[in-house]
Every structure is written in C-alpha cells, then in structure tokens.
Amino acid sequence: MDLQAIWFFLWVLLWAVYFMTDGFDLGMGVLLPFIARNEREKRVIYNAAGPLWDGNEVWLITAGGVTFAAFPVLYAVMFSSLYSALMLVLFGLIVRGVSFEFRGKVESPGWKRIWDGCMFLGSLLPAVLLGVAFANIFRGIPIDGEGVYQGTLFTLLNPYGLLGGILFLLLVSVHGALWLAIKAEGDLHERAIRLAKGLWAILLAVAVLFLAASAISTDIYRNYMARPLLFVFILITVLALLGVRMFLARGALWRAWFSSAVTIAGACFYGFIGLFPRMLPSSLNSEFSLTAYNASSSPLTLKIMLGLALVFVPIVILYQAWAYNLFKGKVTEETLSYEDAY
Amino acid sequence: MDVLLLSRLQFAAATAFHFLFVPLTLGLSVLIAVMETRYVQTGEEIHLKMTRFWGKVFLINFAMGVVTGITLEFQFGTNWSRYSEFMGDIFGSLLAIEALGFFFLESILIGVWIFGWNKISKRTHALVMWLIAFASTGSAVWILTANAWMQHPVGYVIRNGRAELESFADVALNKFAILMFFHTVAAAYVLSAFFVMGVSAYHLLKNRHVAFFMKSFRMALVLGLIFSFFLVVEGHLHGSDLAKTQPTKLAAMESHWETTRRAPIYLFSFPDEQNERNMVQIGPIPGLLSLLAFHSTEAEVKGLKDFPPDERPPVFIVSASFKLMVALGFYFALATLVGFILRNRLPEKRWYLRIMLYSIPLPYIAAELGWTLAEVGRQPWIVYGLMKTADAVSPIAVSQVALSLTAFLLVYGVLGAVAYYLIIQHVGKGPA
Numbered sequence: 001m002d003l004q005a006i007w008f009f010l011w012v013l014l015w016a017v018y019f020m021t022d023g024f025d026l027g028m029g030v031l032l033p034f035i036a037r038n039e040r041e042k043r044v045i046y047n048a049a050g051p052l053w054d055g056n057e058v059w060l061i062t063a064g065g066v067t068f069a070a071f072p073v074l075y076a077v078m079f080s081s082l083y084s085a086l087m088l089v090l091f092g093l094i095v096r097g098v099s100f101e102f103r104g105k106v107e108s109p110g111w112k113r114i115w116d117g118c119m120f121l122g123s124l125l126p127a128v129l130l131g132v133a134f135a136n137i138f139r140g141i142p143i144d145g146e147g148v149y150q151g152t153l154f155t156l157l158n159p160y161g162l163l164g165g166i167l168f169l170l171l172v173s174v175h176g177a178l179w180l181a182i183k184a185e186g187d188l189h190e191r192a193i194r195l196a197k198g199l200w201a202i203l204l205a206v207a208v209l210f211l212a213a214s215a216i217s218t219d220i221y222r223n224y225m226a227r228p229l230l231f232v233f234i235l236i237t238v239l240a241l242l243g244v245r246m247f248l249a250r251g252a253l254w255r256a257w258f259s260s261a262v263t264i265a266g267a268c269f270y271g272f273i274g275l276f277p278r279m280l281p282s283s284l285n286s287e288f289s290l291t292a293y294n295a296s297s298s299p300l301t302l303k304i305m306l307g308l309a310l311v312f313v314p315i316v317i318l319y320q321a322w323a324y325n326l327f328k329g330k331v332t333e334e335t336l337s338y339e340d341a342y
Numbered sequence: 343m344d345v346l347l348l349s350r351l352q353f354a355a356a357t358a359f360h361f362l363f364v365p366l367t368l369g370l371s372v373l374i375a376v377m378e379t380r381y382v383q384t385g386e387e388i389h390l391k392m393t394r395f396w397g398k399v400f401l402i403n404f405a406m407g408v409v410t411g412i413t414l415e416f417q418f419g420t421n422w423s424r425y426s427e428f429m430g431d432i433f434g435s436l437l438a439i440e441a442l443g444f445f446f447l448e449s450i451l452i453g454v455w456i457f458g459w460n461k462i463s464k465r466t467h468a469l470v471m472w473l474i475a476f477a478s479t480g481s482a483v484w485i486l487t488a489n490a491w492m493q494h495p496v497g498y499v500i501r502n503g504r505a506e507l508e509s510f511a512d513v514a515l516n517k518f519a520i521l522m523f524f525h526t527v528a529a530a531y532v533l534s535a536f537f538v539m540g541v542s543a544y545h546l547l548k549n550r551h552v553a554f555f556m557k558s559f560r561m562a563l564v565l566g567l568i569f570s571f572f573l574v575v576e577g578h579l580h581g582s583d584l585a586k587t588q589p590t591k592l593a594a595m596e597s598h599w600e601t602t603r604r605a606p607i608y609l610f611s612f613p614d615e616q617n618e619r620n621m622v623q624i625g626p627i628p629g630l631l632s633l634l635a636f637h638s639t640e641a642e643v644k645g646l647k648d649f650p651p652d653e654r655p656p657v658f659i660v661s662a663s664f665k666l667m668v669a670l671g672f673y674f675a676l677a678t679l680v681g682f683i684l685r686n687r688l689p690e691k692r693w694y695l696r697i698m699l700y701s702i703p704l705p706y707i708a709a710e711l712g713w714t715l716a717e718v719g720r721q722p723w724i725v726y727g728l729m730k731t732a733d734a735v736s737p738i739a740v741s742q743v744a745l746s747l748t749a750f751l752l753v754y755g756v757l758g759a760v761a762y763y764l765i766i767q768h769v770g771k772g773p774a
Contacts, residue, residue: 072430
C-alpha cells in the first residue's frame with residue numbers, strides 16, 4: 001500500500017471511530033423525548049453521556065482536521081459543496097453541546113424543555129445529515145472539473161441519500177439505546193432494552209434495503225466484484241448486526257454494544273471500500289472525481305502526519321479507554337447528586 | 343453583498359465570539375489548578391471551595407469555547423475552499439496536530455474532572471486540571487502557529503500550483519508564532535486575572551466571604567501583575583518584529599505614510615486614506631518609531647506610500663485598534679501595580695475595588711482589538727504576500743452564506759447572552 005492508500009483507510013477509520021463513540025450519545029439525544037418519562041430519567045440520560053460525550057466529539061474534529069491535512073482538495077471541495085448540510089450539522093452540535101452545561105443551571109421546567117429540544121434536534125441533525133452526506137458520497141455528487149458544486153441542499157435529499165440518513169439515524173439510535181440500557185437502572189433500563197430490540201428489527205430491514213439500493217444507485221460493488229474476498233467485510237458487518245440481537249437476547253449488554261460499534265464501523269468501511277481510491281465521485285463526469293491520489297497532500301506532509309497519527313492515535317485511544325473504564329458503572333443517585341453533574 | 347464580504351463577516355463574527363471564551367479558559371485553568379493543588383497540599387476547606395466556585399465558571403466558559411471552536415475548523419473548507427486547496431498541505435496539518443495532540447486531552451479530561459471527584463484520588467484529580475491547563479495551552483500553540491503562518495509564511499515551496507511543505511521545523515518554530523503565542527497567552531492570563539479580581543472586588547465591596555475573596559484576589563493579582571508587565575515588553579518585541587515581517591501592518595498601525603529616517607510616533611493622529619496623509623497629527627516624538635522598530639532613532643521606516651494602494655490594509659481600523667490596545671495594556675500594568683501596593687489593605691480601598699470591578703470587560707476589549715489588528719492588519723492578504731483574501735473564497739451561492747451568517751449571529755447572540763447570564767448569576771451569588 002502506498003501513502004495515499006494508507007491515508008485513505010486511516011481517514012475512513014477516523015470517521016468510523018467518530019460514529020462508534022459519539023454515535024451512542026447522539027442516539028441517546030434522539031431517543032430522549034421518547035423514552036424519558038420524568039425529570040429523573042432525563043437526568044440519567046444526560047449523565048450517561050456526561051463524562052464522555054465531549055471526548056467523543058473530538059473524533060469529528062480530528063476527522064475534519066485530518067481531511068484538511070491529508071486531503072486538502074477533498075476538504076475544500078467536499079465542505080464547500082455540502083455547505084448548507086454541514087452548517088446544519090455544526091449548529092446542531094453547538095446547541096447540543098451547550099445543552100449539557102446549561103440545562104441544569106436554572107430550576108424551571110420551561111428552561112429545561114428548551115434545552116431538551118436543543119438536545120434532540122442537535123442530535124438528530126448530525127445523525128441524519130451525516131448519513132445523507134455519506135450516502136451521497138457513495139452515490140456521487142454533481143461537482144464539475146473546477147471542483148464547483150452544481151446542485152443545492154435538495155440535490156442531496158434524493159431517495160438513496162435519505163435512505164442513508166435513516167440508516168445512520170437507526171444505527172446511532174440502537175447504539176444509544178444499548179448504552180442507556182447499560183447505564184440505567186430499573187424501569188428505564190428495561191425500557192431501553194425493549195426499545196433497542198424494537199429499533200434493531202427496523203434497522204435490519206433498512207440495512208438490507210440499503211445494501212440492495214446500493215447496487216442500483218451506486219457502483220460500489222464493482223470493487224467487491226473485482227476482489228470477491230472483500231465481501232468478507234460485508235459479512236463481518238452483517239454478522240455484527242445479527243450479533244447485536246443475539247447478545248441482547250442473552251442480556252449481554254456490553255457485547256451487544258460492542259457488536260453495534262462494529263456494525264457502525266462496518267457501515268462506514270462498506271461504502272469506501274467500494275469507492276476506493278475515489279473519495280468524492282462526481283456524478284457529472286468520472287474524470288472530475290476526487291481520489292486519494294489527486295486530492296492528497298504532498299508526500300512529505302503525508303509522511304509527517306502518518307508518523308504523528310501512529311504516535312498520537314494509540315495514546316488517545318489509551319486514555320480515552322481509561323476514561324470509559326472509569327465511568328463504566330451505572331448512573332446512580334450518587335452520580336446525580338454531584339455538584340457539577342448535568 | 344457578495345460571498346467574499348459575507349464570508350469575511352462570518353469568519354470575523356465566529357472568531358471574535360470564540361475568543362470571548364478562550365482566554366478565560368487558558369488562564370482560569372491555571373488558577374484553578376493552583377487552588378486545587380493547595381487543597382491537596384493543605385487539606386484546607388477554603389481551597390476546595392475556591393476550586394469549586396471558580397470551577398463552575400470555568401465549565402460554562404469551557405463549553406462555550408468548545409462549541410464555538412468546532413465551527414472555525416470547518417469554515418476553512420466551507421467558506422475558504424480556494425485557500426484550503428492552496429494551503430492545506432501546511433495549514434491543515436497544524437489543525438490536525440492540535441486536535442490529535444491536545445484538544446483530545448482537554449476534552450476527555452474535562453469529563454473526568456467534572457465526574458471524577460469520588461472516582462480518582464485527590465492528587466490525580468488536581469493533576470487532571472493541570473493537564474487540562476497544559477492541553478489548552480498546547481492547543482493555543484498549534485492554532486497560533488497556524489495563524490502565524492498566514493501572517494508570515496515560512497518553510498514552504500510553491501509546487502503543483504500550491505504551497506507545499508518543505509520544512510516542518512521551520513513552520514513549527516516560526517519566530518512569528520512564538521511571539522504570537524507568548525503575546526496571546528500572556529493576554530489570556532491578564533484577562534483571567536482581571537476577571538477573578540473583578541468578581542472578588544464585587545464581593546469585597548459587599549463585605550461578603552472576605553477571606554475567600556481576599557485569597558482569590560491576591561492569587562489573581564500575582565498572575566495579573568507578572569503578565570501585564572511581561573505583556574508590555576513582549577508586545578514591543580512582537581511589534582518591532584513586524585518591521586521585518588509585515589511592514590504594511592506596522593506602517594498602518596502608526597498611520598505612517600512617508601518613508602523616512604527618524605520616523606516619529608504621534609500622540610494622536612487620524613488618517614485620511616483618500617489623500618494618503620493624516621488629517622490630524624499632534625505631538626510628534628521624533629525618532630521613536632524608528633527606535634521601537636529597529637532599535638535606532640536613525641533607522642529608516644517604510645511608509646504606506648511605498649506600497650501599492652491595493653496592498654495596504656485599512657489604516658484607520660488598524661491604527662485605532664493598535665493604539666487602544668496599547669493604552670489598555672499600560673492601564674493593566676498600572677492597575678495591577680497599584681493593587682500590589684494596596685494588597686494588604688484591599689477591603690478598605692473601596693475606590694480601587696470599584697475600579698477593578700468595572701475593569702472586567704477591559705481585557706476582553708483589548709484581546710478583541712489585538713485580533714482585529716492582527717487580522718485586519720494583514721489585509722488584503724489571507725496569507726501575507728502569497729495569497730489575497732479575495733482569491734481564497736469558496737465558489738458558493740451568496741444566499742447560503744447570507745443565511746448561515748444570519749444563523750450565526752442569532753444563535754451566537756442567544757447563547758452568548760445565556761452563557762454570560764449564567765456566569766454572572768453564579769459569580770454574583772458567591773460560594774455556597
């Protein structure tokens with residue numbers, strides 16, 4: 001593998017880790033209005049994400065920064081093409097981030113309702129729109145030879161794109177329900193498990209539909225056909241998805257959650273393995289497509305960044321794992337009584 | 343209104359707003375780390391109380407800093423795609439290093455600090471705040487290195503129609519970046535010191551929690567005194583470096599039109615950009631500009647007329663921001679010096695406490711003026727001497743940018759009001 005190819009897959013991995021980690025707190029944010037029955041249950045949800053959401057979100061910043069560093073042309077064309085969608089994602093993340101901090105600071109039901117609304121919308125928008133964006137990348141977007149986008153926000157809202165949005169929404173919702181089941185006690189715990197099971201069934205149906213739709217709307221199966229061994233990745237993803245339900249049935253919640261994380265990672269890799277080496281196909285003319293080779297940084301930058309990534313990513317994973325381990329327990333009365341708890 | 347102007351306004355609004363929160367994060371984290379360390383060392387309850395009280399301000403402020411920082415990284419791609427394509431090879435890596443090496447550390451540890459009181463030892467908990475302070479300072483290093491590269495590009499070669507990295511060491515050790523870093527961090531410490539002193543003064547004026555706020559005040563006073571004097575000296579070095587690196591910015595700062603030896607500084611001047619002269623200029627100090635810029639009263643300082651009009655920054659904004667910032671800088675040194683003299687008699691010196699209470703906004707204003715000077719003073723370049731701002735903007739629809747700019751102003755306006763409302767409410771109540 002050459003430098004560009006290594007970076008291509010490292011780049012996919014960063015996005016995958018973002019959805020695997022932040023996915024569960026986005027998911028809980030989306031489920032918040034549907035599953036919490038009272039103020040205490042809402043606080044359990046906020047504090048189940050509490051110590052970890054901020055670190056999770058940095059994977060997105062890192063994925064963004066690495067796109068800029070390793071594939072500046074892709075960064076420029078993709079982010080300016082997806083302008084409105086990306087702005088909506090950013091505003092979602094902004095109002096969501098402050099909701100954690102602001103919500104508990106004033107004792108008033110109206111105040112709390114406002115921030116609950118922000119939490120819901122701020123979780124829904126990134127989950128759906130990033131899904132829509134990824135599906136459109138798999139499918140190709142109308143960029144011309146100058147890297148100028150010849151469409152609008154609504155160009156992205158085609159059936160396949162929307163299906164991608166629904167798929168991502170369901171992936172993070174299941175992920176979030178599982179996390180809540182792990183963190184909550186009593187009735188909320190039971191309901192989270194039931195919800196995870198219900199959502200899983202819908203997810204399975206949508207995932208099958210997406211796999212089929214990809215054959216019609218995209219050409220990502222070409223790489224798979226050329227190297228049939230690659231189908232193993234799809235197989236692993238499907239097995240992981242089935243594993244979620246199997247572990248749920250056995251009450252092995254952590255395993256179900258990890259299976260769900262693998263499913264999410266698989267969904268990210270699935271499309272990009274099919275695209276490789278393309279990173280942003282043009283639907284106007286395949287010659288306008290951005291690839292790992294025509295969009296990348298200079299070899300020197302790629303080398304330096306690879307060295308840094310190989311040092312820092314493992315270190316980050318190490319101390320993030322330490323933080324996860326520190327807060328693996330249930331959200332208890334004691335957690336909720338902390339002065340600075342959410 | 344075109345995409346260029348709207349994008350510039352949007353970036354200006356987003357960065358100016360972001361920087362309302364960043365300096366307090368940088369300085370308060372250090373103060374809180376000291377407080378918590380004292381608590382670990384002495385076991386005295388008052389230090390724990392201080393850690394908690396100032397910690398709550400820190401957390402609200404930190405959250406705002408984080409959420410407003412995210413948008414900045416993405417705006418280079420959304421609004422400045424031509425810039426990103428041209429400079430990404432160098433500029434992008436600096437942002438990526440910031441995220442990977444430092445932003446991760448602070449963001450993960452902030453959760454540990456909030457929720458870890460009973461899960462880790464007291465010693466580790468204090469260490470976590472030190473690491474948060476270290477990481478936010480490290481973030482500043484790389485973000486400022488990135489900005490310094492736009493101010494004074496080094497270590498690159500133009501190849502394949504873009505700027506490509508030639509020497510990472512040159513980029514990372516850019517002298518401009520080092521000067522900028524010390525300037526920004528010192529300013530952040532001064533701002534945080536004035537914040538803590540101002541809030542403490544408010545309570546001392548009301549004779550509430552006197553021991554608590556005396557301790558807080560004096561701790562902040564030490565930080566403020568050291569760094570406001572440091573800032574005066576460092577600011578001079580930073581400014582005189584501009585004579586070599588950004589002569590147009592320096593000339594605009596002093597509204598200096600003609601290239602001369604023994605260049606003066608005027609106590610007051612008002613530029614007339616149309617006619618390339620000053621409308622008013624009063625109180626010349628001969629040779630002072632030459633002296634400050636080149637350490638010799640005889641040195642020649644280039645005037646604005648030596649540069650083509652389309653390569654000059656807007657003179658009035660630049661010179662006004664500069665002069666006001668410098669005046670405030672001297673005020674901070676004076677105010678903290680007076681505070682040092684009065685340090686044992688603070689509760690009686692009500693006039694001084696009142697002055698310090700009303701001084702809270704001043705370092706914020708100075709910091710924003712500093713950025714105005716840095717960024718507007720660089721115009722019309724986005725990368726000094728290399729790429730013009732007008733050539734850097736994305737090929738996007740004007741309606742999109744108009745809409746997002748409106749949304750920024752609305753959302754930031756509301757969130758800023760809420761954040762300061764919560765902060766003021768909390769500090770006004772005093773420690774529990």
